[in-house]
Amino acid sequence: MIKTIWPYTKGYRFKSILAALTIIGEVLVEVSIPYMMADIVNIGIENKDTAFIIQRGIMMILMAIASLSLGALSARFASVSSAGFAKNLRGGLFERVQSFSFANVDHFSTASLITRLTTDVNTIQNTYMMAVRTFIRAPFMLIAATVMAVRISPELAVVFLFALPILAIIIGILMSKTFPRFKAMLAKFDAMNASVQENLTAIRVVKAFVRGDYEDERFTFSANEVKDYQVKAEKLLVVAMPMAQYMVYICMIAVCYLGGVQIVEGRLQSGDLISFISYIGQVLSAVMMVAMMMVMLVMSRASMARITEVLAERPSINDDDAKDIAVTDGSIEFDDVSFSYNGNPDNPNLEHIKLKIASGETIGIIGGTGSAKSTLVQLIPRLYDVTSGAVRVAGHNVKEYKIQTLRHSVSMVLQKNVLFSGTIKENLKWGNADATDAEIEEACRAAAADGFIKNFPDGYDTELGQGGVNVSGGQKQRLCIARALISKPKIIILDDSTSAVDTATDAAIRKALNEELSGTTTIIIAQRIASVMDADRIVIMNEGKIDDVGTHAELMQRSEIYREVYYSQQKGVEE
């Protein structure tokens, strides 16, 4: 996991090291302060040397100020480097997601990707911040304070020899038992939140079916589970704290006795005893700090795992086999293509598709829910890669084109389409960033969008809300078609893109496409027979296979499915 994440510290490694160094500096200065204090008692008071006391006092203050500056610097370095690391990580994740193919995106759900980029990155950032500060601080504090204690009295320091391992064992045992319990609790917690979220999204269903009590019961169960697991986990944790504190007290008592004996025997001075007691506190609090860090680390491990999962995901579609060739015409060939979303050839979504489409041809595709119409056309711009067989555009396997080249020539209007926040013009320019106003208007005319756009007070500069909320469904679809047309593609694919458009406009769009894009291969997936009736050929898809291909007249004659659909839609009109 660390190995995957390490490269993202780039640019901030030096600052991270500085953060660590300054904190080590702070620790070193900090631990010498009680040592100086011992001198005040031992030498200053003993010899009644006022000048010495003042001199040492000022030194101590200066040291404290030095330690303060180092600490503040370290806080600054740690903040800058952790914020930078988070930026790199977030950017890296975002870029990785951008490189994902459709198959990759399907693999993660949208919501989980968003959580990974927001909440999880945040958690890692906090952990990183702690790692460069507390994680360095605690062990150094431990070592430095131990060294100082040994310097004061090696005999007294023997107490540590007993106390530290015992404390380490106690904490080790408790933590190893606590981790799994915390993990279990967090899982329950996630489940509980998920159920609230679900209840919120489906609140109308819950109310319509009067299932409030039932939902309440389910929630009570999961909330109770969270409580039980929380008690279980925290129960152990609260043992750790007092235990460690008790160890400190025991050490203090032992040191008081041993130190007392040594003072009486003249081997130790009373000032040393006082400063030694200070070190005990520092050593043992450092141990506690390490233990607490471990808990935090475990908690962030889940986030780390979720992030590395995204980073480790290889984009399944890439330019590896691409050559620098252009798409010369709009011909398409499906050569014995089989495809399965989960890559399992035994469970194919498309089976042995053989189909040749000539450049400039208009093809209609119809078929039932789940008959794999969209799946078929998504193979053309390589939104997915075939499982077996080959898809060729202009005589070349689609894998031979650079993805950018291919997709620029094959424009697709998705069934689930999205507009982005920004003006209409900005959205349209997605198709071609260099499009002139004249070109934009031309595309909009072909998509029958020009009229309503011009009716908006701001025309092409009308701001669209996120997801294009302020235009109607039919208008949105027409904007999406226009956006696809702007790149002047060789092939245009409309995947059920006019379902919310009335039949008259639908016909007008088809007519415009026919006239203005006569050389462009057009593929139209539709539910309405009327939308595909005039196509050069119509493909009927049924359960992942091509059932029949032909003109409207041919299919009316020989295809039962076609007739069924036709009559189900025509019923009433001809009465």
Place this chain on the structure above:
Amino acid sequence: MPGPRKQSFAKPKNAKGTFRRILKYFKPYRGQLVLVLIGLLASVAANIAGTYMLRPIINEYIIPWIGNENPDFTGLIGQLAVMAAVYTIGILGTFMYNRLMINVSTGTLLKLRLEMFTKMQTLPISYFDGRTHGEIMSTYTNDTDVMREMISQGLPSFISSAVRIVGVFTMMIVLNPILTGIAILMLVIMMLITKTIAGRSGRFFKARQDSVGKVNGYIEEMIEGQKVVKVFCHEQAVNSRFDELNETLRRNTAAASTLASIMGPIMNNLSHVTYAIIAASGGLLGVAGIIDIGTLGAFLQYTRSFSMPVAEISQQANNVLSALAGAERIFALLDEKAEEDEGDIVMVNARVNEKGELEECSERTEIWAWKKPTGELIRVRGDVRFEGVTFSYDGKVDVLKNVSLYAKPGQKIAFVGSTGAGKTTITNLINRFYDIQSGRITYDGIPIRQIKKASLRGSLGMVLQDTHLFTGTVRENIRYGRLDATDEEIVSAAKLANAHYFISHLPEGYDTVLTADGANLSQGQRQLIAIARAAVADPPVLILDEATSSIDTRTESLIEKGMDSLMKDRTVFVIAHRLSTVRNSDAIMVLEHGEIIERGNHDELIKQQGKYYQLYMGMFELS
């Protein structure tokens, strides 16, 4: 705890009242809280006393024996034994109060969560309309989380710090008033510095919060539109825009987090400065013979334990304030006005006895009756009438204007019209998701306000446009319609909806677990399951709101038979975009701007050559 805490800046509006209300939740734990307080006091007292004992140990049991050939350590051992006993009591106190606080905090939070959820189930739909899911979720996650922290850590440490300050302060005065004066002076300086920094941080935190919002918003929009980005090869443009936002966030985060993390070292090292000053002045006093070494040792220990609780309190004060602000949001949810349900007529199963009279029974008979509080039974027939209904969501714009219509028992009524014409609103009024402002809606002659909401909605089966399925198996999702449905009933409902075929082809059949967003099913398949869910509920009246919009016409014609038998003998309200779906309705209402502009059956409306005719002929766009 899960997830990073959001920095909360909202100050509580009524801190006192909110705090009092939180205290009410502690009532069941009164006994335990008394023990917590005792444990807490024991813990603090032991700590203070233990440190104080350093003085006599050094002064009386160690120093007098210096240089003595035969020192007597029994006094020292005795004194240390007392110290050990004191500390043991303190530790037991610490453990006890921490352990008990777990009960208090988890129990209180459980109670709050349950109250919130139960309350949420009673809130009217309008409550959910006005808030994003994120807003409500954050009450469950962030707000309860800061409250948990406040209860389990904040309050105890607040109290123990306060007690400790008072205790240590007293001891310090007892030990040496002069040094105590110096310590207090330093304390004031520390507090001033804290205040200055805290005062400045607000601006930076706000800036960071703004960039977090922008970055998260952008991530959301782009990931949701990911496939479109891919189709247009727009990755680079999206990346570079993201880089800009990301960089701003980095800068603001670095600034805000510097301020937040700089406090620790400052407070810590200022306490070192205090320590140094006290050590030096103590040394001078020692030279002057005003203070002895044992006292100085104890005083220095106190100096350390004095600044800690001060820092702790200033830190906890912020936490407590933000927890109170969170608690206010929680209480606001709890105080939200529940859906009004003044109805007292309920729906019961009924049968016709030998005398031909209706009588109530417990088993399902496919006959239902409205039962008045008087015991009078009226058969449920599905006669729904609107009389001059006017409705507005916001009290300003009327969405429905003086709408009158009736559905006779067993009739199929269709609503046609563009988005915003008021189709869905009509169905939302029948089941009382919203209440009308004027006019009257009756159900079998009873004004629907007199019917208990649970009964009213139980009598209406709904298939909504946005099919929400729940995490769980397909079987559980269908059973949601009627919890006591048998497996056979579920399968036959699925068959009715033509869903059986694809369900049996799922990897685990009816036991396939659907994920939260139902990503493993197509929209059309989800609608079929929703139809099966309504079918298993078997209600007297059905409302189908764009129930088949994602199902292709061929599949729709396949399920037509099933739908026909589902609709048989029931009053059905249909909203459909596709006119082929509504063609065979008994009456079609064409809505425009909240008014019914045409009504009649298909043939009549076609003959009229009005709006419906135009729609049907594809001259208008429905959107």
